[in-house]
Amino acid sequence: MNEENNELLAALDAQPTVEVGAVVTGEVLAIDNDRQVVIGIDGTGVEGVIPVRELTSDRDANVEDLVKVGDKIEAVVKMPVTSETTGYSYILSKKALDARRAWEEAASKLTEGEIVEAPVSQVVKGGLVVDVNGVRGFIPASMIENRFVQDLNQYKGQTVKAKIIELNASENRLILSRRDVLNEERSAALARIFDTMAVGDVVEGKVARMTNFGAFIDLGGVDGLVHVSEISHERVSQPSDVLSVGEVVKVKVLGLDKDKERISLSIKATQPGPWQKAAEEAPEGTVLEGTVKRVVDFGAFVEVFPGVEGLVHVSQISHKHVENPSDVLTAGEKVQVKVLDVNPDKQRLSLSIKALQEAPAREERSSSNNSNNNSGERRSNNGGNRRGGNNNRRNNAPMNYSTTEEEGSATLGDLFNLKDFD
Structure with missing residues (x-):
């Protein structure tokens, strides 16, 4: 009898010890009426049970969809069962094991500086709550973008790329930064763009956001600025009047400043100018x-066209003499004009209003001369003196005199022969 007792004690001593916190492997023996998974713990001869709350976080989940009888499963030993009526020896947790491994993986990614993909499960006042392989993480609002974000709800339901920047498993504290990822991507994109892009290139981009002074165009991880004056040949008060976020546009590169990481773009430079149209x-x-x-x-x-103005010189306003253009024309008035000359390179346009008007009738010059001669003859007959003779010569002076070098440089003394007044 003593030998049998000794053999029994020796057999019991040989059984592996099940310790709280240890990871055990077992076979699913059954799923009981309380939706608990019964596990035969390998090498121990004892059974453990995984309550549904320790199997999944989904309270409405169907246990039979998650595990089947005969499956092999790993779990953490949470505690021994104190009641002898249950028939089970230990409470096990698969969820705790998954979390433990998720924390270990997170710690490894923190050390290596690796990027994780985290679904956004909740938007709160201070930032985003994300899931990192079953571990609850948090991205502060200041760590979401490399710029200010007004509305965080746009991220709800999205999966974002982020880096783990702080971890404390004992306090369930996991802090991530999406901004760090964006900054790294932007640096790589900047290097690519400055190596491959040159001033004068025309490329496609997407309108990322707009401000009062212009629109930022995403060129593939890097934003370039189209100043409001470079959006259109016509005057634009607000970029949002002619552009929309997400719109694909063609832009011309106006400037590249590698030191300041600035890219200046133009939309209007890719479009035909108004002077070309003119x-x-x-x-x-x-x-x-x-x-x-x-x-x-x-x-x-x-x-005459949006952005194209031409000059009507004062001499081209009317056939009549115009002393002050404002006496004839007013701002806002509609007028018909004729193009005299157009120079798109110098952006000059010469116009005429009087060219569309009928010229007033002019008296024959011969009639005018005859009248003058008759008048002179009457004065000569009445006076017959030296002064009258001089008047005749003044009236008969040529009217088409010129002061150009080609046609001479006659003076009034030459024309009237002032020696006759001696």
Whole structure:
């Protein structure tokens, strides 16, 4: 009898000890009426049980969809069962084992500086709650973007890339930064762009965001700025009046500043300019309707196309003498003009209003001369003196005199022969 007792004690001593916190492997023996998974712990001869709350975080999950009788499963020993009526020796937890391994993996990624993909499970006031392989993590609002974000709800349901920057498993504290990932991606994109892109290149980009002073265009991880003055040839008050976020646009590279990491872009430089349109649609002789934009001492500027203004010189306003253009024209007035000359390279357009008006009738010069001669003869007959003779010569003086070098440089003394007054 003593020998049998000794053999029994020796057999019991040979059984592996099941310790709380240890990881054990076992076979699923059954799923009981309380939705608990009964496990035969390998090498121990005892059974453990995994309650549904220790199997999954989904309270509505169907246990039979998660495990089947005969499956092999690993779990953590949480505690011994104190009641002898249950028939089980230990409470096990698969969820705790998954969390432990997730913390270990997270610690490894923190050490290696690796990127994790984390679904956003909740948006709170201070940031985003994410799931990192079963571990609850948090991305503070300041760590979401490399710029200020007004509305965090846009991230709900998304899976974001982030880096673990702080970890404390004992306090269940896991802090991540998406901004660090974006900064690294931006640095790589900047290096690529500055190596491959040159001033004058035309590329495609997507409108990322807009401000009062312009629009930021995503060129593939890097934003370039289109100033409001470079959006269109026409005047733009607000970028949002002509662009929308997400819109794909063509842009021309105006400037690359590697030191300041700035890229200057233009949308209007990729579009035909208004002066090109003017040259094509309004050659010399074209009649257009325009709007007087402003009146100056030497004429008036008339807009004939959006962004194209031409000058009506004071001499081209009317066949009548115009002393002050503002006496004839006013800003905002609609007028018909004729194109006299167009120079798109110098952005100059010469216009005429009087070219579309009928010239006033002019008396024959011979009739005018005859009248003058008759008048002179009457004065001569009445006076017959030296002064009368001089008057005849003044009236008969040539009217088409010129002061150019080609046609001579006659003076008034030459014309009237002042020695006759001696």
